[in-house]
Amino acid sequence: MNPSTDPWVWLAAFLTLCIFSFLYKDNILYRFAEHLFVGVSAGYLVALTWHNQIYPNLIVPLFIEGNILYIIPLAFALCYFTRFVPRFNHMIRLPIAFLLGWGSGVAIPAFFQRDILRQTQGTLLVREAFSKWDSGLWAIVILIGVISTLIYFFFSRERKGVIKPVANLGVIFIMLGFGASFGYTVMARISLLIGRLQFLLGEWLGIIQ
Numbered sequence: 001m002n003p004s005t006d007p008w009v010w011l012a013a014f015l016t017l018c019i020f021s022f023l024y025k026d027n028i029l030y031r032f033a034e035h036l037f038v039g040v041s042a043g044y045l046v047a048l049t050w051h052n053q054i055y056p057n058l059i060v061p062l063f064i065e066g067n068i069l070y071i072i073p074l075a076f077a078l079c080y081f082t083r084f085v086p087r088f089n090h091m092i093r094l095p096i097a098f099l100l101g102w103g104s105g106v107a108i109p110a111f112f113q114r115d116i117l118r119q120t121q122g123t124l125l126v127r128e129a130f131s132k133w134d135s136g137l138w139a140i141v142i143l144i145g146v147i148s149t150l151i152y153f154f155f156s157r158e159r160k161g162v163i164k165p166v167a168n169l170g171v172i173f174i175m176l177g178f179g180a181s182f183g184y185t186v187m188a189r190i191s192l193l194i195g196r197l198q199f200l201l202g203e204w205l206g207i208i209q
Helices: 007-023 028-064 068-084 089-124 127-131 133-152 163-204
Strands: none
Touching: 007 028, 007 163, 028 068, 068 089, 133 163
16 A cells, blocks of 8 residues: 555545545535535636637737727627626627527538438448348348337327337337437446546555556
């Protein structure tokens, strides 16, 4: 056993144990570490936003380079603070409406191209996967899963006849998808736990290498 002599390592170990103390019950040590994490994260985000976004993209062009067109985004940004003035709080709708409109115009085509067209293309190209039996089999399974899932969300007709069993099959594929996503999330959290345990037993206490 060879504990670390670095005070920052001891501080990190103390905060880690404070978070782990929540496994016993909610306590003041856990709340201290939680509030410290939120405060440091908020402060870091504010500093990062200032240095990477506001200063180079607004302050420099407007006040240093003298580009008066940047008064428009400055005015929109100031409208957010009208939320705290009851007489003018309706002006906050202007930047929000602009942001939603611009964001939708940029994001929807990209989302449609990436998550719909590409996925549809990959699902329909079953013939290319028949070069190998395993690939062809999985391509057929994926195609059946996509079609049955889409039929499950088709509410324009009553679910009877052949539509009902196909929709029920779609439910199975949906549950498989949710289960895989949940399993992936659990694996990611376990990976974080293993990393913290390795830090405590290795870098802090020196029990493992």
